[in-house]
Amino acid sequence: MYIVPLEEIKPLVSPPDAIEAVHKAYVSFSKGLISQPQPMQMLFNESDGSFFGDCHVKAAQKDLHPYYVIKIASGFYKNTKQGLPANSGLSLIMSAKTGYPIAMLNDDGWLTQIRTAAAGALAASLRPVGKDACVGIIGTGTQAYWQASFISQHMGLKRIAIAGLSYESSEELCERLNRELGITAVAMHSVKEVCQVSQILVTVTPATQPIVTIDDLPESMHIIAVGADSPEKNEIDPHITANADIIVTDDHQQCVHHGDFGVAVRAGLVEDDADISLPDLLAGKYPKTDFASAKITLVDLTGIGVQDLAIASLVVDKL
Secondary structure (H helix, E strand, O other): OEEEEHHHHHHHOOHHHHHHHHHHHHHHHHOOOEEOOOOEEEEEEOOOOOEEEEEEEEEEEEOOOOEEEEEEEEEEOOHHHHOOOOEEEEEEEEEOOOOOEEEEEEOOOHHHHHHHHHHHHHHHOOOOOOOOOEEEEEOOOHHHHHHHHHHHHHHOOOEEEEEOOOHHHHHHHHHHHHHHHOOEEEEOOOHHHHHHHOOEEEEOOOOOOOOEOHHHOOOOEEEEEOOOOOOOOOOEOHHHHHHOOEEEEOOHHHHHHHOHHHHHHHOOOOOOOOOEEHHHHHOOOOOOOOOOOOOEEEEEOOOOHHHHHHHHHHHHHHO
C-alpha cells in the first residue's frame, strides 16, 4: 500500500478539476451508479456537555469502478487555541476486485475541504447572479476560505462579505482573501450586516443553535448551508427553511437526519418531501426549477461519500 503525503496530493488537484469531478460524481449518483452507506460519526463533548469535536467516516463505491474509498475526517474546534489545525483526516483507497488496500491519502483533511468547497461552488451557481454580486460567508475557519475561493473563481465574482465569532478573525480572513485571490473581501460585525449586502450566503460553522434568523435576511437570498453535518448541529433558523421557495439537499435521507433541513422537518415546519435533489438537479431532472425568480432558496449540504470517492479518484488516477 502506498502512503501519499499531503505535499504530493496538493499539486494534483485544481479547483476546476475538483468541481468537475464532484459534478460528475453527483450525476453518477443521480443515475443510480453509486452505492454508499449512511455516515458513521462520533461526537466529542466536555464534562458539561458542550460540544468540541467530531469525527465522520464516509464511504462510496461506483459500478465498475476499480476501487472504493473510505474517508475519515475530524474537526476538533479548540485545536486552534493550541496552534493546531482544527481539521484532519485521511482516505483509504481499496481495490473493488480484491478488497486489498491500494493507497492511503494522508491529506490531513485537505481533500475533504476541497470536495466540500467544490459542492459549495456547484450549489452557489444554481442561482443566476450578476458579476457584481456579493457572496456572504458566515464563519472564518478553513472551509470559509475555500468556499470563498471556489465560489468566486467558479462564478467570476469579486465581492465577499464575512462575519465570524470575532471581528478580528473576520479581518484576518479578508486580508488573506484580498492578498491571495485579488478579490474585495470586507469584514463585518454581524450576520445581519453580511446578509443585507449579499445575494449568496454560505454558512460554515459548527453551530448547534441557529446563527442566521429569518429577520437577518433581505427579501431575496440564496443560502448554502454547509456546517450542519450532524443531528446536533444547526446553523439556519428552521423558519427560513419553512419559508424557502426552493429547498435542495445533497442526499435526502442524510439531510433529514443530519442537516438544517432535518431540523425544520423535526420541528414540524416543513414536510419531509419538500426538498429536491442536488444530484438530480445537476443531472437535468428538474429542468423547470426556476431559481432566478425565487426569493429565498436553500441548499443543504451535509457531505456525501460520493464526493470523497470523486476527489480521491482524481488524485489516484493522476498518480
